[in-house]
Amino acid sequence: MMLLSRFWYAILAVALAASIGLLYISIHEHNRLRATDTYEIVSHDRDVVDWFLQLDARRRLDALAIVSVDSAVQDGLVKANGQEKIDAGVREALKKRLNELALRVATLARDEGKGGQNPVMLFAVDAHGRVAASVNFDRQNLVKDETFEMGGHPAVVDALHGWLRDDTWVLDREGVYRVVVRPVVKQADAPPIGAVLALRRVDDTYAKLVSEKTGSPVAFYVIPPDGNAAIVVGREAPEKTGVSFDGFTIDPKQLEGDKFYNSDNGASSLKTEKDRSTIYSRIVGGAWDLGAGYAVVRKVTTIADPGALLQGANEDDKKAVPIPLVAGVGLGALLLGILFTLFEHSRPLSALSREAKKYAKGEQDTLPLAKLSGDYRKIAQDVNEATERVISKGGGASRKAADLEQILGPVPAAPQMSAFSFNFDGNAPQAPGAPTSKPGGAGNDLFPNLPPAGLGAPASTPKPATPPQAPVQRPQAPAAPAAPVPQSPQALAQANDEDDEATQVARIPEELMRAATTGEQQMIDNADELIAWRKTFDEFVEMRKKCGEATTGLSFEKFQGQLRKNKEQLVKQYNCKRVRFTVYEKDGKAALKATPIKEG
Secondary structure, eight states: OOHHHHHHHHHHHHHHHHHHHHHHHHHHHHHHHHHHHHHHHHHHHHHHHHHHHHHHHHHHHHHHHHHHTOHHHHHHHHHHHTOSSOOHHHHHHHHHHHHHHHHHHHHHHTOSOTTOSSOOEEEEEETTSBEEEEESOTTGGGSOTTTOBOTTSHHHHHHHTTOOEEEEEEETTTEEEEEEEEEEOSSTTSOOSEEEEEEEEOSHHHHHHHHHHHOOOEEEEEOOTTOSOOEEEEEEOOGGGTOOOTTOOOOHHHHHTOTTTTSSSOBOOOEEETTEEEEEEEOSSTTTTTTEEEEEEEEOOOOOSHHHHHHTOOHHHHHTSOHHHHHHHHHHHHHHHHHHHIIIIIHHHHHHHHHHHHHHHTSOSSOOGGGOOHHHHHHHHHHHHHHHHHHHHTTOOOOSOEEHHHHHOSOOSSSOBTTBOOOOOTTSOOOTTOOOOOTTOSSOSSOTTSOOTTSOSOOSSOOOSSOOOHHHHOTTGGGSOSSOOOOOHHHHHHHHHHHHHHTSOOSOOHHHHHHHHHOOHHHHHHHHHHHHHHHHHHHHHHHHHHTTOOOTTOOHHHHHHHHHHHHHHHHHHHOOSEEEEEEEEETTEEEEEEEEEOOO
């Protein structure tokens, strides 16, 4: 398992996913905070525009004072008040004088451009509310002098009672006008003889004036009584704000459902459409109930996705990035990933590649599993097993660890040692090859199949050092009664103890003594082999006991004789020098496996 590199991939994946998640959270947080800030900004803009409209009205009232105190205007209004039908001569004299004063009022108002190229509209109204004269009125062709009167407007009524007033009127459904009215007083402590009015139509030029003075994009509109569509009468936005009114429309239904717009405050909640955030505000005065108002707009740059985040970045934003830190983190992550991949992928793969080349050249029969690790060891194991199956199907000799049952073929059904047969019957005579101790004999009492020291390798068929003496050793056997004599439990236990003692090493073998004395290499090798076989025998006995199999009659002499025969067979078959025997459990029984070992 390549844990480190795969774990590193997981870390990188989690880091990437977390970065994307944090990025979207940051975008959403930015948009939310920007919307909150925008509401504050637009609300402030709305207040500024409202303050400007009030100041603008006061300035116009001040400019209109030169008309209200003009003697010619006062004399004309006195004459008009004394006539049931205003004489045409009086009208012409007042009109001429108002026309002269209009340019001066425009200059003082400072909203019509340099020098007052666009003079304001002026009206002179007598004490009865009749319009005695007017100039520059853009709806002049819609009224008749004889019937034209303004006494019905609250602002005019208040002025005729001595008040200074400003107001906003809506005329002919779509005409929005800013109005200031001053009373005309001839004598102190006397009631006004009339009033003078100054009107300024709200259009694009007026919106430009407001926008330049406040720095806010503003659009004036009026919603007719039928409410089918709002009419934008004037709009302007400073270039620095980036706001464009192209395609700007107002949905009356959207405002009808806004509780703030329909409250006494008259300002709507923040409306966001595309890249514009807008607050709509009603104009205070007579136009309040006639649907007149203004919209203050700000451009809001929201971030829709990570790609849009970079599009809105400027050079200062890019310079704020800590390039060394970012590059260091990225380089460190890259080096760690390469290091983990090198140790867990590249190096094991190179080892597999080297061993595979040796395998292909015939320098080794199998892929060495001990030199490989991780998944590559499993791959090598699968290759070895697949090669073994191909060889077996082709009739070749197997190269895997040999099982003695495969070598020797079927073994007797009972009693048996899993790989070869032994006689474990306690009543049977002791098998040849296990004579009693004979000091000084040619063989060895404990290892009877070993040749005497100095005779070289063991013969293919080991012979006991002395001829079998079974009849001589047991002369009493013919005199035994025909029927078996029952034995007590104590006797049986003693017999079993004697059998167990037969499987133990009673003394140091003579082969070991001779090997230690002479130092002969072959004797040393044979002695080492017998020691290994003795250990295998002990393990085999323990395995049989563990599996519940009988051990009676099993002796090391018979065991080593059988091992020697199988060793000789494997040596001839595989041309090996040694054979390693191992004990294992197979089908609930003790079994032996033989593995040929070639050594250089």
